[in-house]
Amino acid sequence: MTLNILGKDLAMLQELSTKTDDSSISKQLDLINSIYANGTNGQDKLLTLLIERNQLASRRVNCVDGLIFELLLQSNNVNIKKDINMNFKNGIVPLKSAYNIDYIPLQKLLVSKNFQAADRITQIKLCELSRKAGNHERDWLYFTDILLLPAEDLYSIDQLWQVHSQGLFGLSIQRNIWLAQNSNWEKLWDKIGWKINKVACRYPCEFIWDLSAPAGHLPLFNQLRGVQVLASLFLHPVWTQSLKE
Template structure:
C-alpha cells in the first residue's frame, strides 16, 4: 500500500518535471490531498523564489490565494511585494492590479483592465476615448506588451495571452476567418455577444482571452499580433 508520505513525495518530484502539463497536474493532485499537499506547494513556491515565474508558480499562487490567503500574503510581503511575476514597463505603468485580478482568476475584470492598460500605453487621448486605434498599437513598447502577455500566460496555465493568439493565427496561415471561431469569438459567422457569450474561466478555448472587446477586427489584431514584441527578447 502506498502511504500518504510516498504520494506527497512522488507529487513533489513531479513538480520538478520539465513538462508544464505534469507540473500543473501535480498541483491539482496536491490540492486534493488537503493540508499536506498545500504545505508541499507552499514550500515549492518558496524554494523557487529566485527563479522567474512560470505557469507553475502562477498556479501555486492561485491555489494559495484560494486556500491560504494569509500565508500567501505573508510570502508576497516577504519575497515579492510587487507580485510573484516581475512587471517591467517602459512607461512606468502599474500592472499590479492586473496581476491581482489574474491571481484571483477574475478573468472578466482582468480583461477589462487589460483594455484600460492598452489605452494607457496609447496615451491620454486613448484613455479618454476608452479604446485604441490600430496605428497606436504599433508604438507600444515591446516590454509592456510582453509584461501583459506574461501575466495572462502565467495565471492561465498557459492558455491565454496575445502570444497564444499569435501562435494560433500563424498556425492557421494568418487566416482571420479561421481565427475568430478558433478563439470562440465568432460562431456560425455571428460575433460572440459581449460579455455574456464569452467564457471567463479556464474551460475556455486556448487564446480566448484577453479579448478587451475592442480587439475584434482585422486591423487592430493585425497590428497587435505583428508587433515586434513577439520576435524580440523581453
C-alpha cells in the first residue's frame, strides 16, 4: 500500500513539475514532504529527481528544488547525505558574482532557516558589492549606488532567498507585491508586514523570522530612511532581464 501511495505521489509530482503557479507549487511542496516521509525509498527517489532536474539546462532552480535539497540534507541515511553533498557541494543555486563575492555563507544561513542572520548578511553583502562596484568605502547604500550593482549578483541573492524560503521571500517577491499595489509604498508595508496599524515595526522583535511571515517580509530594508534605495532596487534592470544560469 505504501509503495502504491509513493508511486502515485511521484507520478503527480512529475506531472506538476513544469507548472509554476502558486497553487501547483504548493501541491508540489506537499507531495515532496509526503514522499520524504516514506523513508529511504522515498528519499532515494527525491535524490534522483533532484539530480535529473539539475541536469536540465533550460530550467530555473526554484523552491521545489530547495525543499528537496533541504530535506535530503536532514536525512538519517548516510549514503543519501553523502550523495547530496557530492552532487551539490555548493548548493543548488548557481552563485554568480561579477566581483567574486562569496555568497555561500548566505546560502548556509538560508538553508538552515536562520533568517535573521541571513537578513543581516544580505545587507553586508550588498554593501560589499556596492563598495566594489562603486569604488567607495561606505558601509551603507545610497540609492545612486544601486544601478551600479551587477545583475548577476542581485539575481544570485534573490534566488537564494526565494529557493530557500519556499518562494516566500526575496527582492523580486517584494517588487511584485509593490507593482500589484500600483507602487504604493504604504500598501506595500502593510502587505509585507513592515508596518502594523500604520506604525513601523521595531527591529528585531516585531519582525517575523520564520515561514509564518507574510510573503515578501524578508529581506528587510529600513523604510524609515526613505524609499529611494528600495525603489532603485525595484527599478533595477535585473528584474526584466533574462539571466541564463
